[in-house]
Amino acid sequence: MKRDIDWKNLGFSYLDTGMYVKASFKDGVWQKPVECNDVKIDLHVAAGCLHYGQACFEGLKAFTQKNGTVSVFRPEENAKRMVTSAKRLMMEPPPVDLFMDAVCMAIKLNMDWVPPYGTGASLYLRPLLIGTSPRVGVQACDEYDLYVLAMPVGPYYKNGFMPVKALLQNKYDRAAPLGTGSIKASGNYAAGMMGDYDGKEKGFPICLYADASEHKYIDEFGSSNFIAITADNKYVTPNSKSILSSITNNSLQVLAQDLGLTVEKRQIAIDELDSFVEVGACGTAASITPVGSVTTDSKIYQFGSEDCAGDVLTKLYNQIQGIQYGEIEDHYNWNYEITGL
Numbered sequence: 001m002k003r004d005i006d007w008k009n010l011g012f013s014y015l016d017t018g019m020y021v022k023a024s025f026k027d028g029v030w031q032k033p034v035e036c037n038d039v040k041i042d043l044h045v046a047a048g049c050l051h052y053g054q055a056c057f058e059g060l061k062a063f064t065q066k067n068g069t070v071s072v073f074r075p076e077e078n079a080k081r082m083v084t085s086a087k088r089l090m091m092e093p094p095p096v097d098l099f100m101d102a103v104c105m106a107i108k109l110n111m112d113w114v115p116p117y118g119t120g121a122s123l124y125l126r127p128l129l130i131g132t133s134p135r136v137g138v139q140a141c142d143e144y145d146l147y148v149l150a151m152p153v154g155p156y157y158k159n160g161f162m163p164v165k166a167l168l169q170n171k172y173d174r175a176a177p178l179g180t181g182s183i184k185a186s187g188n189y190a191a192g193m194m195g196d197y198d199g200k201e202k203g204f205p206i207c208l209y210a211d212a213s214e215h216k217y218i219d220e221f222g223s224s225n226f227i228a229i230t231a232d233n234k235y236v237t238p239n240s241k242s243i244l245s246s247i248t249n250n251s252l253q254v255l256a257q258d259l260g261l262t263v264e265k266r267q268i269a270i271d272e273l274d275s276f277v278e279v280g281a282c283g284t285a286a287s288i289t290p291v292g293s294v295t296t297d298s299k300i301y302q303f304g305s306e307d308c309a310g311d312v313l314t315k316l317y318n319q320i321q322g323i324q325y326g327e328i329e330d331h332y333n334w335n336y337e338i339t340g341l
Contacts, residue, residue, distance in 0.1 A: 010154030046134035054131030065326025163292030181242035224283035278310035
């Protein structure tokens with residue numbers, strides 16, 4: 001039985017559903033996922049995740065589709081990305097099949113919390129991998145825990161699919177060129193908090209970060225990839241070793257080509273902002289967030305109307321949402337159906 005909550009007015013915040021999944025790596029072996037209901041975890045005070053940042057995570061969503069089934073959007077890509085993150089942080093990566101089993105188990109345990117079709121909400125899944133061995137010298141752990149949390153969420157921004165104002169952050173860098181910006185390390189987000197908070201204090205919901213070495217080129221927004229549309233139907237997104245490869249962005253690039261756009265993944269100079277007719281931030285949490293303007297020290301770059309998203313981003317948003325909710329045919333088999341419900 002579905003929970004009696006206001007599905008259409010959910011925000012994007014933590015909600016305790018009472019059940020999550022855990023799998024542990026001990027004695028050189030990954031153990032099978034088990035269900036848990038205690039939100040407090042038993043962690044050594046000297047655990048490597050606390051002292052040396054051996055922690056990474058993923059974010060993905062499950063949707064109730066139009067036909068009543070429940071599917072997750074491209075979970076194998078999240079599993080592969082966690083493997084990449086874990087290897088970069090010298091952690092033991094969970095096998096893809098174990099990751100998938102844990103995600104499916106978390107959804108089944110929390111079926112009462114999967115938002116009904118038509119509410120615009122989804123079940124957000126947060127796989128988290130942490131190093132648990134006690135360490136006071138800088139070295140990798142030999143024991144790890146994988147957790148998969150699940151909770152219903154609504155729009156990431158309270159106004160939904162509406163343009164937001166962005167600030168080009170020049171006081172703080174988020175990721176170094178050869179650092180960990182290309183993986184989903186937990187510490188990346190701590191590194192960006194100061195800059196994002198600075199932007200919010202100035203009235204900007206989102207910050208755009210430039211490359212850390214020269215501050216000449218666009219990298220990404222604080223928690224999402226940068227995408228832009230040109231007047232001659234090009235979909236442009238940065239090619240940088242310092243940004244996370246977004247599953248949403250990769251999917252949108254395919255859909256953009258289906259709409260007849262040319263996709264360019266390349267270095268983007270900041271002054272190129274003048275040439276874009278639409279700009280957006282894309283990621284799992286918000287799918288696409290239209291950006292109405294980017295403010296720099298010397299100029300404000302405007303993109304279309306402040307009151308509504310541009311035509312191309314709207315089409316892309318409707319396309320990817322339509323696939324996720326089963327309203328549009330899934331030609332690429334991106335939806336992974338949860339069976340045995």
